[in-house]
Amino acid sequence: MGSTREVDEPKMQVIVLGCGGGPREDNTTAFLVRSTATKWARGSLLAVDAGTHLAAITRILEKHLPAKNPHDADELPHTLTEGPFKGLKIPNFSASANAGYIIRTIVDAYLITHPHLDHISGFVINTSSLPGLAQNASLDCQHIFNNVIWPNLSDENNGAGLVTYMRLVEGGSPAMGDGEGKGYMEICEGLSVKTWSVSHGHCIEKHSHRGSNAGLPEGSPRLGPTSFSQMERSTRSSSGRILSPADVLRTDPFDRVCVYDSSAYFIRDIASGREVLIFGDVEPDSISLSPRNKQVWSEAAPKIVAGQLGAIFIECSYDDSRSEDTLFGHLAPRYLIEELKSLVAQVHAYNGRAKEKKKRKRVSERNELRQRSTRTSLSKDSPVSPLTRTSRRSFEFEVPQADGIEEQSDGAAAASQELTMRGQGELLLKGVKVVVIHTKEKLDDGPAIGDLILQELLDWESEEQLGCEFYRAEVLGMRCTFRESLWSPWVVVLSMGLA
Numbered sequence: 001m002g003s004t005r006e007v008d009e010p011k012m013q014v015i016v017l018g019c020g021g022g023p024r025e026d027n028t029t030a031f032l033v034r035s036t037a038t039k040w041a042r043g044s045l046l047a048v049d050a051g052t053h054l055a056a057i058t059r060i061l062e063k064h065l066p067a068k069n070p071h072d073a074d075e076l077p078h079t080l081t082e083g084p085f086k087g088l089k090i091p092n093f094s095a096s097a098n099a100g101y102i103i104r105t106i107v108d109a110y111l112i113t114h115p116h117l118d119h120i121s122g123f124v125i126n127t128s129s130l131p132g133l134a135q136n137a138s139l140d141c142q143h144i145f146n147n148v149i150w151p152n153l154s155d156e157n158n159g160a161g162l163v164t165y166m167r168l169v170e171g172g173s174p175a176m177g178d179g180e181g182k183g184y185m186e187i188c189e190g191l192s193v194k195t196w197s198v199s200h201g202h203c204i205e206k207h208s209h210r211g212s213n214a215g216l217p218e219g220s221p222r223l224g225p226t227s228f229s230q231m232e233r234s235t236r237s238s239s240g241r242i243l244s245p246a247d248v249l250r251t252d253p254f255d256r257v258c259v260y261d262s263s264a265y266f267i268r269d270i271a272s273g274r275e276v277l278i279f280g281d282v283e284p285d286s287i288s289l290s291p292r293n294k295q296v297w298s299e300a301a302p303k304i305v306a307g308q309l310g311a312i313f314i315e316c317s318y319d320d321s322r323s324e325d326t327l328f329g330h331l332a333p334r335y336l337i338e339e340l341k342s343l344v345a346q347v348h349a350y351n352g353r354a355k356e357k358k359k360r361k362r363v364s365e366r367n368e369l370r371q372r373s374t375r376t377s378l379s380k381d382s383p384v385s386p387l388t389r390t391s392r393r394s395f396e397f398e399v400p401q402a403d404g405i406e407e408q409s410d411g412a413a414a415a416s417q418e419l420t421m422r423g424q425g426e427l428l429l430k431g432v433k434v435v436v437i438h439t440k441e442k443l444d445d446g447p448a449i450g451d452l453i454l455q456e457l458l459d460w461e462s463e464e465q466l467g468c469e470f471y472r473a474e475v476l477g478m479r480c481t482f483r484e485s486l487w488s489p490w491v492v493v494l495s496m497g498l499a
């Protein structure tokens with residue numbers, strides 16, 4: 001039997017370097033993720049977004065470096081005994097030199113959810129001051145490394161070759177990985193990743209220069225997998241007919257809307273199979289012109305049922321006082337809850353399918369037994385071949401109709417409908433940790449935005465009974481910290497200020 005210590009040992013660590021969505025530039029979105037099994041090996045840190053990066057790492061180290069005699073080289077290398085980098089062997093005295101060591105040696109790749117400045121500025125600025133840094137970035141930086149906004153430090157278009165782009169296959173490549181890790185791409189020592197595109201609002205101009213509409217022919221706005229008829233929100237045409245957002249688009253084939261692409265990453269600890277899900281900026285499916293979150297929830301559902309998903313990091317930029325027309329591709333608590341209800345629906349549907357599969361298996365085993373005994377008796381006294389009698393058709397006829405959810409053509413949609421009717425999540429997300437990120441400060445004297453959003457989420461939760469636990473980060477001076485530290489059996493999340 002495994003010891004309790006073994007069970008409680010975190011398998012993954014997420015260090016929150018920045019958790020805000022602006023306007024403050026010192027707390028913009030940035031994480032470091034690692035598999036604890038790698039024990040701080042070379043190339044074992046994955047940066048997910050890097051709105052802030054080197055500066056935040058330096059600040060953490062300043063707080064946790066030992067008091068030392070700067071001339072006593074015998075003290076080096078030193079193993080850190082506290083803070084988010086606890087256990088890391090550092091080769092230098094100063095916080096600055098050690099931060100440089102971390103990003104040159106331990107950080108192996110940068111997963112960028114989308115190339116907006118609050119998610120990339122640290123990465124871009126750090127690259128210029130670190131000659132020799134060659135990193136994989138899942139970012140098409142051509143708009144940044146274009147010799148106008150920033151020198152082309154990439155290895156494309158005659159660039160300096162400090163950054164290598166890596167383009168991930170949406171939904172994972174079937175050629176990658178084995179077994180449960182199939183489709184996942186190894187991204188750094190100990191971690192693999194699967195990515196899904198999600199939508200982050202749309203450009204004010206009507207064109208398709210980038211984002212999910214790019215490359216589509218004139219007048220063909222790309223619609224996501226969810227049909228617009230499922231949307232709750234709608235507008236009224238001059239004739240009084242209710243128009244969905246898709247209809248609005250279709251009324252003028254030359255009006256095309258450019259949807260900003262963002263990403264959701266399932267990051268997997270290769271050693272244990274545990275995962276965390278980290279979203280970039282994202283808007284709710286219900287008001288999106290290219291709703292794609294449902295696909296992510298569908299992928300998450302079985303992992304939740306299997307207890308494999310440690311935490312979901314998702315944005316909630318505004319509180320519920322924000323109107324729909326000023327969300328600019330973000331979530332507020334009412335929409336985050338709506339999305340989590342969509343996840344509940346997927347869990348419901350998954351459970352239904354699993355139940356049906358089990359039932360079918362049982363029935364098929366029973367039938368098999370029955371047929372065997374029939375075959376035995378037929379073979380004794382019937383001229384008809386037992387094989388003829390056990391044809392596929394007669395077999396199918398004998399399978400009784402399974403009840404409930406499996407009769408629906410789309411289990412998730414049915415479950416969703418049911419949820420809307422009942423308004424209850426049946427605590428199906430019990431134990432799921434939802435970490436709220438990318439909150440935007442209001443710059444007023446009112447309560448901290450994190451407090452406001454968390455309270456609203458808790459109010460929604462008591463109404464909807466989804467079962468998830470909410471955590472949020474807040475800005476305290478130069479630091480962000482969690483009001484409660486998040487420690488699940490396999491994920492430890494440490495933010496800047498936390499020991």
Ligand SMILES: Nc1ncnc2c1ncn2[C@@H]1O[C@@H]2COP(=O)(O)O[C@H]2[C@H]1O
Nearest residue numbers: 021022116118204281317327328329330
């Ligand atoms: N049409 C708009 N009018 C005013 N502000 C906007 C508009 N679109 C986007 N923004 C702001 O620009 C910000 C860019 O980063 P974010 O997506 O985090 O949040 C966005 C909004 O705060």
